[in-house]
Every structure is written in C-alpha cells, then in structure tokens.
Amino acid sequence: MKITLKLFASLGKFLPEGTTGNETEIEITKGYTLEQVLEEHGVPPEHCHLVLVNGHYVGPSERAAMKMKEGDALAVWPPVAGG
C-alpha cells in the first residue's frame, strides 16, 4: 500500500535516503497505523508536534490507533510557529 510521507523542518533527515525535498511516496504494510509508519522511519514521537493526514490534524492520543489508507498524505513537523 502506498502513501506519501512528508517530513518537514528538522524532521527531513528521517526521510528515506535519496529523497529530494521534503516528501516521498513510500510503501507500507496494509493496516499500519500512523504511529507505526513514523516509528519505522525512526521519527522520535516527542518531535512529532504537528501531524496532519490529508491536511487534517491528528492529535497525539489518536496516532496509535489511526490506520493509514492507500493514497494518504502524512505530514509531520516538530514544534514550529510563525506570524
């Protein structure tokens, strides 16, 4: 099953080797949860501040149970802000 993984700011280093920019399509096991995807790529949970699936916010308590679907876009940021 394919999803798009987007890791921004300081999390970009956890993208698969050879990735250009901040996103890439990845193959995941069907039924994987959001938390499992991030764990498989070594993204420390404490650095996952803003997590969006298809642009919708997913809170920390929902990440372990949320199953990813084919074609989902998972985007993650460490604590960031602006104005």
Place this chain on the structure above:
Amino acid sequence: MSWTKKILRVNLTSGTCVSEPLNMDWAKKYIGQRGLATKYFVEECDPKVDPMSPENKLIFATGPLTGTAAPTSGRWSVICKGPLTGAIACSNSGGFFGAELKNAGWDMIIFEGKSAKPVYLDIDNENAELKDASAMWGMSVWDTEDALRAARGDNDIRCASVGQAGESGVLFAGVVNDKDRAAGRSGVGAVMGSKNLKAIACRGTVGVPVDDAMKFMQAAGAAKQILADNAVTGEGLPTYGTQVLMNVINETGALPTHNAKDIQFDGASKIGGEAMTEPRESDGKANLVSNAACFGCPISCQRVSQMDANHFTVKGQPKYHGKEGGLEYEAAWALGAATGVSDLETLTYCNYICNEYGMDPISLGSTVAAAMELYEIGAITDKETGGIKLEWGSAEALAKICDQTGLGQGFGKEIGQGSRRLCEKYGHPELSMTVKSQEFPAYDPRGIQGMGLTYATSNRGACHLRSYTVASEVLGIPEKTDPLTSDGKPGLVKAFQDATAAVDSTGTCIFTTFALTMDDISPMMAADSEGGWTSETMMEAGERIWNLERKFNNDAGFTAADDLLPQRMLKDAAKTGPAKGKVSDLLKMLPEYYELRGWTAEGVPSNETLARLAL
C-alpha cells in the same frame, strides 16, 4: 519608572522640538506604545482628518519595556490615521531603533504639521534638532542610513526612514529601521513622506532605569528561561523562522493562491523555509545564510539571505550581492503564492526592494496578485501595464512591477494605490482581497475560520497580527482548536485581540506569547513600571485599547458594514484540501463577537462598555 516620562513634540511647520512630561494617568491605563500613543492620537486628532494632510499626526512610540533587559524589548510603533484605510494605523517594528530612542530618554515623539522642505530629526540623547534632508530626498532607505551615519560621523546611530515609496505616496509605504526592519503596514511611511520628514537619526546613551531592579531581573530571567526551554521559541523559530509556515499552511489548505482563487499552491515547497536552506542548482549555495536577532531578543527569528549574484534580478548590481534581510513568511506568501511565482530568488529580490524603497510586501504582493487577475480577465491589458505581461507565475513581471511601484513609475503608480482602489478603477472591486482597504495576509479565512473574523474586525484593516488565532487553530498554542469550525471562535478572537493589544503596548514582541502567558509578562511590567500591573489589569488595558481604536474608527465613519470580507471568501467555496466546499462563516460569527465585546448589533461599543472600561 521605565517610562522615561518625556515626550518629544516636533512641529514640522514651525521647526520646533519641545520636551513635554508624559501623561502618567494615561500611561497607567494604556501601558505605552500602541495603547498610549493611540490615546494621545485620539485626544489630539480629528477622526475625519485627511491622512495625508498636515493635520494628521504621526507618533513614534516605545513601550515601558522597550530598551530594558526584558526579552524581545526592541519593539516600537508608528501611530497615525492610515492613508490606505482611513482607519487608525499602528504599525510595529523591531530592530534596534526603538531601544535607542528609549535609551535617549524619550517615550515617544509626536510629529505635527508639515515641513516646507525635506528634513530629518537628529536626536542625541536629550538634544533634538530638525536638519535639512534635501540631499537625501530621493534616496533609498539603505542609502539614507549610510548618509545619516556619514553626516553624524557615528556608525552607532540608529535610523528610521522612508524610501522612495514613502516620498511618492505609495499608500502602503512603510517606515524602515536598521535597513530591514519595518513598521510596514497601513501606509505609515506615506504619512511620514507627506510631511517631508525623511528620517530620524538617534543616539541614546542615557539608559533605561526600572522601578525595582532586583524583581525586574528575576522576572526577566524567568521569562528568558521559559523562552529558551520552549521548543517553538527556543528551537523552531530560531532555526526556520516564520517561513516554516509555508508548507504548514499549504498542507492545511489555507494558503491563498492566485489572488485567493485557489487555497493551495503547487509551488509552496519551492519558496518555504526548508527551500531556503537547500543548495541552489545555479551556484550550489543556500539562500539562507543565518538567523539574526532584534534588540534583546533570545528568539532570533530573523532571516539573513544572500542571493545568487548571477540571478537575472541582481546581475551586475553588487549592492544586492551581500547579506541582507531575507524572506519572512508573509512576504514570501504575498510575493509568491498570491502571484503564483515560485522562484525563491526573485521573491528574495522583491523583498530586498521592499526594504530598500520602504514598502509593505503583504500589500504589494496582494495588489500585484489582484492586478494579475484583472489582466487574466482582460480588465487591464498591455496598454495599461506598459507592456508588462502580468501573467500568473511570471517572475520577470513581478520583479519589474515591484521596481516600478517602489520608484513610483509606470503602472507601478497604480499598484501603489493598493488593490481596493486598483480593482475599483478597473470595474472589479470584488477582486480586491481587502478589509477596510487593507490587503489581507497569508491565511485563508475559508480554511482557518478564526482568521476571517480576525481580518474583518481588525481595527487597522485586514491583519493577522491583531489576533493570531492560527496559533490555536493550526499550531495548537496554547491549545488546539479545529480550524474548520467557527464554533467558539468569537471568544478566541476577542481573547487574542485583547492580549495582543496589551503585549503590543509593552515594548515586547508578540512572538513571546508562543511560550509566555500574561502571568509571565505581567511580573516584568509590575517590577519595571509603577501601576501595580497584574495579568488582569493588563488584559483590561488590552480591552480598553481595542475599544479605543474601535471608537476612533466609528467616529471616522466606519460601521459594521466595514467588518466584511471579500465576497470570494463568503461565496466561493474552497476548491481543494481539508476546507474543500467551505466558505467563511463570518456572518455567523459577527453577532456573537459583538455581543461578547459589549457592542450594539451595529458594532458600536455600548455606553455600558465604555463606562466599564473608563473610556
């Protein structure tokens, strides 16, 4: 005590500079800077005054914390009636000028009248004198600062000035200090230029005494520790600056694109904070060189960039080849996503131009975007643009029109009047993405509902910095709310507006509030200044300031009908992303907001509200 308790009143018509005592009764009700200067302005100026006339006053104001050891204490503001909007204008800046002015012993400068010839104000501590600026008229901000330093023979002076845009009446001209920090919004630079006031040069060595030094240092130290320990202010903002938001807001589906026809930009990843750190294909170097800080700021969010010297915009122009103030999020969005231009180097150049000529990049980019839509539908053609092909995504057209606007040339003269006037002239007022004639910033109200109410009710016209609900709706600070629902947003907006008005009046930066609460800020105020400040009295002062600004606007002729978003936000549903199918719920939020504010259904503060706030 860290009010200096002195105002410098400068009459440009008669050429006099007079010291006056600060009204301490007002200071204890309006704090300083934005609040206190607005009080002075409202008391002294007719709300119906023509903003570009000598009768409009122009106030440069610091806060009680400006220039102290409080973190981010470099803030200062310019207050007047804005020529872009006709509403109260208060434009904030950072850098070092404000702290220098405070250290020279002045809480604020009130300019009145108009000089017969170009002048600048030369301040050396308590000595202030108007001097001839004829030789500087026509100079850019950058050249003016160099000329002022040469004239004084002192490289340590701090300067605030207008460039060619302020001189030529660009209605969104800003006042620029320290070469790339700006009181950018609402056209305060145009008012300064209209008075033939080119610049202020300041040297301040008097110092800023505080009321209780021991308590103050404890409170300031505690606040600094919180900022350092917080992941956003201690790491996120220093590393990526505000520009990290480009991909966040695009992914959230709230990035106004192509004059807000779209809500997501496929070039966003090329112009955001991450892209600034990546090596360029052309020369292998990154656009971003380093971060930088304003006076007393431990956050250091400012960007410093260096362009590819062979880029078409700067080739053969060495003055653009050094390290200069780089793109912040709002500038990158307005010049980029709004116009469809995804060339980072061109956006960096246009941002330099805004600093050099003294213009607000938000209003500039948004107005160019409106012009591009007028061009797309044939309402303007090459005849009006002088041959510039204003097509979406054209870096060449953007760079050319930015140059022309700053210099008051060609079609740039029309861009310099802002998008409302431009779109009305060519028969399509609905294409102006403005509130109260000010262009709105980088958050689409269809995708972030609280920002629609924020823009609609902002006292200085559309603005994100009057109640930055993005912090809650997108970033989860202080707690996460759903950006797609309008439920609860009137209360959220009111709370942000009041708190922001208070913080803006202290002399510190609103970015501290990503980490600090009013309970962290009020102890600094309490130790710094007489008045027994608490979180409650700070919030009350913030609400008082908000209502004072509102009352001025109502007296100037604004009504509830002006608390309105462009019809595109209310009728054209978002096409993509999480907000697909949604419009702004503004009309649902407004009545609740008025009620929470204690205003009538017509948006007027009730007598009870005015009495409660001692207005």
